[in-house]
Amino acid sequence: MRGVDGTVTSVVAGRYTVKCGNKAYVAYARGKLRRDGDIYVGDKVAVIFERGEAVIDSVKPRRNSLVRPYVANVDAALIVIAKEPEPDMLLVDKIIVNCYVEGIKPVILYNKCELAEEGETDKVLEPYRAFMDCIEVSAEEKRGFEKLKEFVEGKTVCLAGQSAVGKTSLLNALLDLNLKTDGLSRKVKRGKNTTRHVEIYEALGGDIMDTCGFSMLTLVDLKPEELTYYYEDFIAYQDECKYRGCTHTEEPDCAVKRAVAEGTLDKGRYMRYLEIYGELKENRRKLYE
Numbered sequence: 001m002r003g004v005d006g007t008v009t010s011v012v013a014g015r016y017t018v019k020c021g022n023k024a025y026v027a028y029a030r031g032k033l034r035r036d037g038d039i040y041v042g043d044k045v046a047v048i049f050e051r052g053e054a055v056i057d058s059v060k061p062r063r064n065s066l067v068r069p070y071v072a073n074v075d076a077a078l079i080v081i082a083k084e085p086e087p088d089m090l091l092v093d094k095i096i097v098n099c100y101v102e103g104i105k106p107v108i109l110y111n112k113c114e115l116a117e118e119g120e121t122d123k124v125l126e127p128y129r130a131f132m133d134c135i136e137v138s139a140e141e142k143r144g145f146e147k148l149k150e151f152v153e154g155k156t157v158c159l160a161g162q163s164a165v166g167k168t169s170l171l172n173a174l175l176d177l178n179l180k181t182d183g184l185s186r187k188v189k190r191g192k193n194t195t196r197h198v199e200i201y202e203a204l205g206g207d208i209m210d211t212c213g214f215s216m217l218t219l220v221d222l223k224p225e226e227l228t229y230y231y232e233d234f235i236a237y238q239d240e241c242k243y244r245g246c247t248h249t250e251e252p253d254c255a256v257k258r259a260v261a262e263g264t265l266d267k268g269r270y271m272r273y274l275e276i277y278g279e280l281k282e283n284r285r286k287l288y289e
Contacts, residue, residue, distance in 0.1 A: 003046035003057050009200040011041055011070075016056060018047055019200075027054035040065055041198040041209055042072040042156065064102035066095075069198055069211035071158045076105040076151055080161040080170065082112040087124060088162055090272045094217045095160055096132070097276070100230040101222065107151050108134040111166040114141050127266035131232035139169035148174070149204060158198075158209035171210050175203050179210070224280040228256075231273060233265060249277055 006020035016027045016039060027047055029039055033056060039045070044060040065072040077099050081087040092108065099106040108128055110121050113136040125134040133151070137144035151157065152174075159167040168179050198211045225247055228234055234248065240255035241248070248256040248270075259265040 003048040005060075006045055006047050007200070008039060008041050008043045008045055008056075010197060011039065012197050016045075018045060018054065018056065020047060025054035027056050029056045033059065040070045040072040041200060042074060042158075042207075044073065064104055066098055066102060066104065066158070066160070068217045069158055069160055069209070071198060071209050071211070073156060074102075074104050074158050074209070075155040075206075076107055076157040077160050078107050078109050078148075078151065078157055080109045080111050080159055080165045080167050081124070082110065082165040083115045083120065084112070085162055085164055089124070089268065090275060091162065091217055093269065093272050094219055094276060097219060097222070097227070097230045098217070100232075105151075106132055108132065109144075109148070109170070110134065110136045111139060111170060113143065114138045127233070127269045137170065139166050139173040142173050145174060152204050152206060152208060154205040156207045156209070159211055163212070168210055171201065171208060175201060175208070177201070218283070219276065219280060222280055224277050224284060227273070227277055227280060233269070234273075237265075247277065249274060 004020045006018040006025070008016050009019050009024070010017040014028065014034070014037075016029065018025050018027050025047060028034065033039060039056065039059060040062075043062065045056045046058045046060070047054050048057045049055070062072045064074060066074065066077065077095065079092055079095050081089075081092060096106045098104075108125065110116070110125060113121055121136050125136075128134050135144050135147050135151075137148055159170065161167060171177060172179055198209055200207045200209050225245065228238070228246075228248060234256050237255040237259050238246065241251065242253035243251050246254055246256070248254050256265065256270070260267050260270045
């Protein structure tokens with residue numbers, strides 16, 4: 001049976017909303033697709049109709065995909081941080097690596113910038129500005145939106161990051177929506193998840209994916225020695241390292257370590273690099289046990 005092509009716009013409890021042209025269908029997945037659960041928001045799929053029900057018959061090859069959030073066929077990831085909850089820059093660095101691996105453009109959005117003290121946003125963003133776009137935005141004051149729109153217009157982008165950093169508030173302000181939002185837990189200063197699943201919203205000639213917040217991300221498929229290739233700020237120094245294929249960890253006469261010691265490269269970002277490198281090394285060890 002010939003199907004119709006569509007895009008998965010939300011996934012809730014094993015049911016998939018698929019937009020096919022101007023129509024949207026709530027569909028379920030066929031056989032192996034249902035068992036594997038390997039259908040992401042943003043996937044291009046073929047839908048057939050059986051006994052009056054929409055069925056996802058196949059998933060077309062992806063351009064790219066991310067886990068945490070589970071999305072596919074994305075042009076850019078808008079990584080949202082804020083003054084509160086305290087930015088988890090280890091999580092940010094992992095998302096950036098995932099984006100580079102998948103060929104997705106990462107952009108950091110510092111939301112709630114109206115709450116930051118003078119110089120506070122610069123302290124967080126300065127290590128990243130040399131190699132990627134960073135935007136200070138305010139959902140409350142609609143500040144930075146003109147710059148933000150440059151990365152949204154005509155593209156498929158996803159919002160990613162911790163809970164309670166204001167992803168849904170940004171979406172409300174940018175698209176004039178009224179989606180439910182929640183704030184920080186007063187006791188622990190930790191985000192409360194309002195968005196329970198990923199959903200696509202049409203915007204500015206493209207699509208924005210609102211995603212649920214998360215606090216943990218594991219890089220599984222990357223070899224430890226490959227990690228340095230995805231650190232744009234390290235690349236300028238790699239040719240100056242004594243050893244070809246230097247991992248910038250234990251090797252002597254390493255230009256990256258020298259740049260960190262001299263203050264040219266950010267020490268905090270380098271220490272997080274070492275932490276991620278250690279995680280990848282441990283993952284690789286467990287794989288071959």
